[in-house]
Amino acid sequence: MTAARRPYKRILLKLSGEALMGDDSYGINRAVIERIVGEIGEVVAMGVQVAIVIGGGNIFRGVAPAAAGMDRATADYMGMLATVMNAMALSDAMKRQGLECRVQSALNLEQVAEPFIRGKALRYLEEGKVVIFGAGTGNPFFTTDTAAALRGVEMDAEVVIKATKVDGVYTADPKKDASATLYQSVTFDEAITKNLGVMDATALTLCRDQKLPIIVFSIFKLGALKRVVQGESEGTLVHPG
Numbered sequence: 001m002t003a004a005r006r007p008y009k010r011i012l013l014k015l016s017g018e019a020l021m022g023d024d025s026y027g028i029n030r031a032v033i034e035r036i037v038g039e040i041g042e043v044v045a046m047g048v049q050v051a052i053v054i055g056g057g058n059i060f061r062g063v064a065p066a067a068a069g070m071d072r073a074t075a076d077y078m079g080m081l082a083t084v085m086n087a088m089a090l091s092d093a094m095k096r097q098g099l100e101c102r103v104q105s106a107l108n109l110e111q112v113a114e115p116f117i118r119g120k121a122l123r124y125l126e127e128g129k130v131v132i133f134g135a136g137t138g139n140p141f142f143t144t145d146t147a148a149a150l151r152g153v154e155m156d157a158e159v160v161i162k163a164t165k166v167d168g169v170y171t172a173d174p175k176k177d178a179s180a181t182l183y184q185s186v187t188f189d190e191a192i193t194k195n196l197g198v199m200d201a202t203a204l205t206l207c208r209d210q211k212l213p214i215i216v217f218s219i220f221k222l223g224a225l226k227r228v229v230q231g232e233s234e235g236t237l238v239h240p241g
Contacts, residue, residue, distance in 0.1 A: 017058035018057045019164070019165065034096075037094050038097065043226055077140060080138070109135070146199075161217065167221060168183065169196050171183070186238055188205075188240060207238075215234075
């Protein structure tokens with residue numbers, strides 16, 4: 001049994017920090033971030049309410065060797081700060097393209113971002129503003145995947161859309177196994193049991209328990225986000241079954 005796809009009105013977009021690098025080794029590629037913002041703008045123009053959780057791997061990658069021997073909690077807080085930097089960059093790119101947006105942080109950084117307040121975030125979405133969530137969950141030992149699942153539930157999103165470098169979930173790593181095939185859809189239980197790498201187990205379990213579907217797609221395919229939001233067959237749908 002597969003779940004039917006349909007157009008969505010409120011989404012939680014999980015955007016990895018690595019997506020902002022393009023072909024660079026780390027940092028933010030300006031052309032890439034402007035293209036991604038352009039695609040988000042197309043979706044907003046359709047009347048879709050967009051909340052975003054962003055990762056920080058593109059920035060943290062530059063300091064990862066130095067962080068190798070660090071206390072885990074310290075390294076995780078550094079990663080959270082990297083996501084706030086990405087949120088600020090994404091917000092700036094949106095404003096330059098005429099998109100209204102707000103940045104909310106799970107860490108208290110009032111000089112650069114609003115604190116996360118659920119009611120405010122919901123109101124911004126209803127007003128048509130894009131809301132960008134930085135600093136993950138605000139707690140070490142939790143990934144930005146888990147933050148995406150959590151914010152997706154809190155924002156009453158209809159779907160979590162995970163933007164990646166690959167066009168969906170495969171039976172195996174397509175870079176290592178030429179026989180790997182793409183799943184059109186898969187249940188949460190299958191994704192967890194087969195360890196398909198959709199998201200970490202905490203995020204998958206939260207989405208499964210709250211019956212919040214996930215779609216995994218490639219942010220590098222032009223127009224893919226718009227097709228996903230319109231309910232077209234794009235990427236892999238992870239559903240309750």
